[in-house]
Amino acid sequence: MEQFKKRQFLSSQIDLSKFNADSFKKATDEEKKQQDVMGESTTFFKDGMKRLRKNPLAMGSIIVLLLLIVTIFVAPMICPYKYSDFTTVNGRRDGTATNLAPFEYSEREMQYMDKTGKDLFPHICGTDNLGRDYFIRVIYGTRVSLAVGFVSAFMVLIIGLIYGAIAGYFGGTIDLVMMRIVDIIYSLPDMLIIILLSVVLTQRLEPMLAGTILAKLGTNMISMFLVFALLYWVGMARLIRGQILAIKNNEYVLAARCIGTKNSRILRKHILPNCLSVIIITTALQVPSAIFTESYLSFLGLGIAAPLPSLGNLANDARSSIMSYPERLVVPAVVICLIVLALNLIGDGLRDAFDSKLN
């Protein structure tokens, strides 16, 4: 009963009996800090990465991919064989070293090892019908395939980004004309054009490149880059234009324009960072699709050509001897699947991590 007298029921009056003089002292800095509930500030990129790290599939894929990349750089240093050289023993071509099974030595290699007591490096995946070490060929094939994937994705990114940014930012007639061109290229059957152009370009580029550094890379590879860059940028350009159209009507862009910021700065500082998620995701998914197409073309004999190995043409060569040596198809096939699978999963993981709309 006494309680009710002191303080009326449901009243908001503070019950002063609970407090003493100490309660009214000024808070120290330390105490103030305790009240600070703000988390550490994160950037967009850090935030996405944090989410990506929680995705076991994507992280596993990244590890697999990194292991593959390390292997393709380290293996050629350790392994004494070359992708285009026939197996030699003591500097002479070893004719008996053809079609070896994995970890098998040829007769001459065995004689050599018996004589000198030295161990020769094993043929991890055997040798092919010409006596070339198959393991190192697969390694170089993986290099070629990955290079095609990453370089063409990069080129697509650059072209698509610039084109899409210009069209989206300036709008009006420029946008209309630029997007009509994109529409037309987009409606072309890309695979047919790629096949045609890769056939033609390879033949045309050969004399043009002779003697330059690029010739070392191989005309097939250059023409493949060009063809992908010429056709696949349209998808990227469309996406980026759409993003920019959505972003440029935001208030902060208007504010920036009001204080007289230059166009290029608005694009760089305000618009591009906000399209970053779309750019990252699309580029990541571009890589496996380029690798897919490259291996497909090489398999048909229209892409990377001998003596340069690619996973596609290795698989094609293995086809004729599949009855006796199935492992020669299985090895490059597994590597292609592994690369494409890992890249796809990373792409999906990035999409989940960076696309805030999905969460």
Add this chain to the structure above:
Amino acid sequence: MIYTLKRVLLAIVSIAIVSAITFFAMEMVPGGPFNKEKATDPATLKKLEERYDLDKPILVQYGKYMAKFCKGDLGVSLKTGREIAPDLMQKFKISAVLGACAAIIAIIAGIVLGSIAALNRNKLPDRLIVFFTTLGTAMPSFVLATLLLWFFCQELNLIPAWSKDSPNYVLPIIALCVYPMAYITRLTKTSMLDVLGQDFIRTAKAKGVRKNKIIYVHALKNALIPVITYVGPMVAYILTGSMVVENIFTIGGLGTAFVTAIVNQDYTMIMAITIFLAILMVVANLITDIVYKMVDPRIEFN
């Protein structure tokens, strides 16, 4: 209506561009069709070039070719000297059977699997389907085709390899339909999940509509709309994919003919097949877009 007209116009433009690219690209390739190991005598060469109009300016050649093409005259193969049109039709029949079967199986199986995955989300069937579709989209068709051929024809001897007398389409169809099937499964699953979370489904449930009716009448109908968009790209995939698959199973269809023509530098044949395939793909895309718009009037194109 305006949209349809625009789309048709775009389709015609892109066919014209493809044919022009093909024609000029073929001109750029060094080495003519009559350059053999044995040198042809110059007089004969000139006669041959006159006969096939190869001595005229290139634009004239292109114009003449397109005029003939529209009349259905595809010319003669530079390699075999036979008429292309009947040859092409006969080969197209084989490829069409293969492609149509693969497309139908891919669509039906994809929709069924996708719906199962969506309805059993995060349960065992869903996990299995997701696992196999991820694998299916990562495996190039040529790897799958070669492995199938090796395993079923060579190791198990279950299915005889393809021959003209005993055509067995089972393996080629499997090889061709796995990728589009996996893709459609994923597409159906995401759009089904999207639809199942919407208000009208909840309303239907609240009204006491039976579960089957909700799934088949309300959810599936709406979930299939995004799947329609994939039909166009799928036709393109199957047409190009059949080049590899036909090659592996040694089926004498359009795909094999195309690859052979490129290797042989058979200009007229390459032209004919490219333009033919391009028309198929562009028309498939056109129909897809128009149907999509008709099915779902909410979609606005600019």
